[in-house]
Amino acid sequence: MEFRGLRRTFGTTVALDGLDLTVAPGELIALLGPSGCGKTTALRCVAGFETPDQGAVLLDGEDITRVPANRRDAGMVFQSYSLFPNLNARDNVAFGMRVRKVPTARRHARAAELLELVGLPSHGDRYPHQLSGGQQQRVALARALALEPRVLLLDEPLSALDAKVRVTLREEIRRLQLSLGITTIFVTHDQEEALSVADHVAVLREGRLEQSGPPAEIYDRPATPFVAEFVGTMNHLPGRLSGDLVEVAGQRLPVHGDRPGTPEVDVLVRPETVLVTPGEDGDALIVTSSFRGASVRLLLRLGDGTEIVADLPGHDAARFALGGRANVRLVERPVLVAARTPAAAAEAVSA
Incomplete structure (x- = not known):
């Protein structure tokens, strides 16, 4: 057809x-x-x-x-x-x-x-x-x-x-x-x-x-920011383009897909590609925790005030207490970027 x-x-x-x-x-x-x-x-x-x-x-x-x-x-x-x-x-x-x-x-x-x-x-x-x-x-x-x-x-x-x-x-x-x-x-x-x-x-x-x-x-591998946001849950993190890389959350990651004309961008990151480990001296504060059976969803606030959603295996729920500290890193893989939208820079968008 x-x-x-x-x-x-x-x-x-x-x-x-x-x-x-x-x-x-x-x-x-x-x-x-x-x-x-x-x-x-x-x-x-x-x-x-x-x-x-x-x-x-x-x-x-x-x-x-x-x-x-x-x-x-x-x-x-x-x-x-x-x-x-x-x-x-x-x-x-x-x-x-x-x-x-x-x-x-x-x-x-x-x-x-x-x-x-x-x-x-x-x-x-x-x-x-x-x-x-x-x-x-x-x-x-x-x-x-x-x-x-x-x-x-x-x-x-x-x-x-x-x-x-x-x-x-x-x-x-x-x-x-x-x-x-x-x-x-x-x-x-x-x-x-x-x-x-x-x-x-x-x-x-x-x-x-x-x-x-x-x-x-x-x-x-969504081809566009629209597909990325519509299919699944997506974090919007503030980033800065530098050649073929984008600086985001203290890391430099390769960029997949089109790039906007300005260096200041939103970086689109899936919650399951956010790596979280507990640590008293961690750079992130655990704001909320939602147990979902097979998974647990954490909302964390980074040192610069940016909020990020992470999905972890459900059996890890006990390791993360509300108000506790954690270390956050992103999986090193190509990411999509989009033109910066101020409202989206500090929140995760669910499709």
């Missing part, structure tokens, strides 16, 4: 501004970005619910940009479950097959097969109001798969569910996608969701592609 120079406007609002993106066959790609970045509009252009002003959508090499939605061979799952309240789960799954006049016995057999696939083999006779939110979304997923589409489109399908159900269902979606080998586009604004289920993540900003790559690359 391919997006070629997609542009879509709504009045004076530009939803897509020349989007170029390729999705490999059988791949699950997550479109990630803040509200209004164009990710749902891109999905709707694939589904046929929106027609781009410019550009093209290709599926298996075929230009489907102006093919009617009912002829695109795409299955879609929405944020709202959109089940028919007067139909039971089996008939909801079989609805598309009924529209296509598939014989009754065949569509019932297919619906039963799909309900088993999504873990609801005994729920076929239940109506939507008799199902939990997670179960309703499983039925919606089975319905989208009923006609064996060439591409599966998921528009924030988990956002209406509670946290535990979301984790379980996203793992089920990934398992199903891998077993069926179906090309899938998953729209979400949840970074953890995108990183955990996708083969590739495409980060959108103001209708354009900011960066695309495997989840580990997006997280560990």
